[in-house]
Amino acid sequence: MKPDYCWFHRSAFVKGAVAVLGASVLAACTGSGGPGGTATTAGSTGPITIGASLSRTGDFSADGQAFEKGYKLWAEDVNARGGLLGRKVKLTFLDDASSPNQVVSNYQTLFGKDHVDLAFGPFSSLLTAPAASVAARYGMAFVEGAGGAPSVFDTPSNQADHNVFDVSLPVADEMIPFVNWIRSLPANERPKTAAYPMAQDPFADPPVQLAQTELQKLGVQTVYSKVFPEQVADYKGPADRVAATGAQLVVLGSTDVPTVAAFMQAFEQRHYKPKLFIAAAGPDQGGAFTSAVGTGNAAGMMVPDGWYPGYANAQSKQMVRKYVAQYGGSPSGVNADVAEAYSVGQVIALAVTATGGTDNAKIISYLHSDVPLDTVQGPVKFDALGENGAAATFVFQWQNGSFSQVLPASTTGSVSILATKPPWTS
Numbered sequence: 001m002k003p004d005y006c007w008f009h010r011s012a013f014v015k016g017a018v019a020v021l022g023a024s025v026l027a028a029c030t031g032s033g034g035p036g037g038t039a040t041t042a043g044s045t046g047p048i049t050i051g052a053s054l055s056r057t058g059d060f061s062a063d064g065q066a067f068e069k070g071y072k073l074w075a076e077d078v079n080a081r082g083g084l085l086g087r088k089v090k091l092t093f094l095d096d097a098s099s100p101n102q103v104v105s106n107y108q109t110l111f112g113k114d115h116v117d118l119a120f121g122p123f124s125s126l127l128t129a130p131a132a133s134v135a136a137r138y139g140m141a142f143v144e145g146a147g148g149a150p151s152v153f154d155t156p157s158n159q160a161d162h163n164v165f166d167v168s169l170p171v172a173d174e175m176i177p178f179v180n181w182i183r184s185l186p187a188n189e190r191p192k193t194a195a196y197p198m199a200q201d202p203f204a205d206p207p208v209q210l211a212q213t214e215l216q217k218l219g220v221q222t223v224y225s226k227v228f229p230e231q232v233a234d235y236k237g238p239a240d241r242v243a244a245t246g247a248q249l250v251v252l253g254s255t256d257v258p259t260v261a262a263f264m265q266a267f268e269q270r271h272y273k274p275k276l277f278i279a280a281a282g283p284d285q286g287g288a289f290t291s292a293v294g295t296g297n298a299a300g301m302m303v304p305d306g307w308y309p310g311y312a313n314a315q316s317k318q319m320v321r322k323y324v325a326q327y328g329g330s331p332s333g334v335n336a337d338v339a340e341a342y343s344v345g346q347v348i349a350l351a352v353t354a355t356g357g358t359d360n361a362k363i364i365s366y367l368h369s370d371v372p373l374d375t376v377q378g379p380v381k382f383d384a385l386g387e388n389g390a391a392a393t394f395v396f397q398w399q400n401g402s403f404s405q406v407l408p409a410s411t412t413g414s415v416s417i418l419a420t421k422p423p424w425t426s
Helices: 008-028 061-080 100-112 125-137 150-154 156-161 176-184 205-217 236-245 257-269 287-293 314-327 336-355 360-367
Strands: 048-054 089-095 118-120 142-144 164-166 193-199 221-228 249-252 276-279 302-305 373-375 378-380 394-399 402-407
Touching (some): 061 314, 089 100, 100 118, 100 125, 118 142, 118 336, 125 142, 125 150, 142 336, 150 164, 176 205, 176 394, 176 402, 205 221, 205 249, 221 236, 236 257, 249 257, 257 287, 336 360
Parallel strands (some): 048 089, 048 118, 142 164, 193 221, 193 249, 249 276, 276 302
Antiparallel strands (some): 302 394, 373 378, 394 402
16 A cells, blocks of 8 residues: 555545445345345344354454454344344354454355354454455455455455445544644644554554655654564564654554553663654553553553544443443443444444345445444444445543543544653553
8 A cells, every 4th residue: 555545535436436336236246145144034033143253362362352242242232122123133253363364264154154144344454354355255245343444445356346344434544633633733843753663464554654654744754664573573673673763753553452562661671752652553442451551651642543432422321331331340441342343233233224134235235325324433424435434533542541532632522632651650
């Protein structure tokens, strides 16, 4: 992907395709819902089966387990209200061990052997892209919440079938509120130098590359910009090299808590503290993040996201209350993955209700019909590629042990940003 690539650049193109997409989708898919599942109507009996591959083990296990909780919480809420179309929802999960090869095998099993009616996506763009291609071959609608990288939608088969739908914020745009905030500062208050270490991952890199391009236009000098292997053993070297630059700003391309924690630890050991530190992912993981790095060290850490536990949304508040009641902890410790997964379920439920069954071709057409949907993450409206053009965009910062919304500054609920990260606390 080019460094200056932005999802908004694709908007004009995809809007023109929306008008004709419904017909093309129906022409490409049969009304049977594909070989992966049997199309059913409101008159059908028995449970509606939904399959998903999740990273219960491996590098993405913390996120995969959080996604599982979100999916289960949604299913429990739906079943408590009588299910969908009067039928209970039954979830089937397979462990992909955070492996792209295994995720392909899992969805082939779910569609070809288990014949699930519907499908939910896995965690991470790295796994979503190949999984969505399998779903396309089986004619399945593929709704997911953690596969927003451009690579997911640029895969030829996904472009052709238009079967993948991401309920969350498009990845490439995540750092835009932060860049706009830097732009709003007087020139003498902007960081003079910046480092851009990036894990080799389709989720981690696009927002950092776009931020680098835009910040360079503002006169922020790049002193480090490299991609490193997404293996824990390979984190310390890049972290030490970033520390050696003394960059005032660090924009880290990360996918999880271990990546961010490793960089923070290396920085502390070298007595280096950037003035500003924002990571693509990791600090949004609630208690999992603060438990790994310590509440004191978390102070000042920033992260973009489309949701947080204090989001002023009635559905979100209800979900957070139920999550805390069931799993314990506090609202601030609820992982953003939970909301992403729960939103996937909500979108599927709205589509099943609107189409009167589990015919995947009809569901695909419905989700591409420009219909506005509402979830715990806020508004959802899919463009022709399946990206959510209506997604909310925020930046958050840990302050005094709380995960606080800070950007956009004009948005209701935002608090003043800590413009200088507090010292490490060991």
